[in-house]
Amino acid sequence: MASAAPALAFPPRAERTDLPAPPEGRGDGFDLPASLSERGIGLRPARADDIGWLRALYRQLRAGEFAPMGWPPQALAAFLDQQFAMQHLHYVRYYERADFLVVEREGAPIGRIYLQRAAPEHLLVDISLDARTHGSGIGGGLVRWAQHEAHARGRGMRLHVEHGNHGARRLYERLGFVLTENLPTHAAMRWESDLR
Numbered sequence: 001m002a003s004a005a006p007a008l009a010f011p012p013r014a015e016r017t018d019l020p021a022p023p024e025g026r027g028d029g030f031d032l033p034a035s036l037s038e039r040g041i042g043l044r045p046a047r048a049d050d051i052g053w054l055r056a057l058y059r060q061l062r063a064g065e066f067a068p069m070g071w072p073p074q075a076l077a078a079f080l081d082q083q084f085a086m087q088h089l090h091y092v093r094y095y096e097r098a099d100f101l102v103v104e105r106e107g108a109p110i111g112r113i114y115l116q117r118a119a120p121e122h123l124l125v126d127i128s129l130d131a132r133t134h135g136s137g138i139g140g141g142l143v144r145w146a147q148h149e150a151h152a153r154g155r156g157m158r159l160h161v162e163h164g165n166h167g168a169r170r171l172y173e174r175l176g177f178v179l180t181e182n183l184p185t186h187a188a189m190r191w192e193s194d195l196r
Helices: 048-069 073-094 138-152 166-174
Strands: 041-045 099-105 108-116 121-129 156-162 178-182 186-191
Touching: 048 073, 048 108, 048 121, 099 138, 108 138, 121 138, 138 156, 138 166, 156 166, 166 186
Parallel strands: 121 156
Antiparallel strands: 041 099, 099 108, 108 121, 156 186, 178 186
16 A cells, blocks of 8 residues: 555656755754654754655645646646645745754754744644655654643644545544644644643
């Protein structure tokens, strides 16, 4: 099942290179619990040279959603690149205080987690992992780490999850997040630290 995920590769065409680099992170507080670090999972700030890989991750995770449209592969790749660029620009502009982190396993990138650690509540801006890691507990471990980061500062956390992303929503509910608002495309969810 995991082997069916498309490889994170680029189509043979020119890549967009004019996207801004992710904001520089603070570079602190990335110590993961043993349940992740003992599996070779680590975090590091995203860099400008990660843009190509992040684009490929976005393609991998969203291609199936648009495959029923029947577009030729190059048209689908161009569309997904455009969507990635808009998302990236939105994140960079509106979450400039967030930590844009690359998730690595044994030094190789496998995902991203963008976390804004600010008062009064932390915001899990985005978490995306290579489809081949789904069901491995890495995503849940990273969210628990983010909750621990918020709890240590006496803060809660909020996030948004797409309505169709049932697996992620179930995970968030298991981790104590509750629905606060149904928006047109996303559900707003909140977790409250017991220190508050």
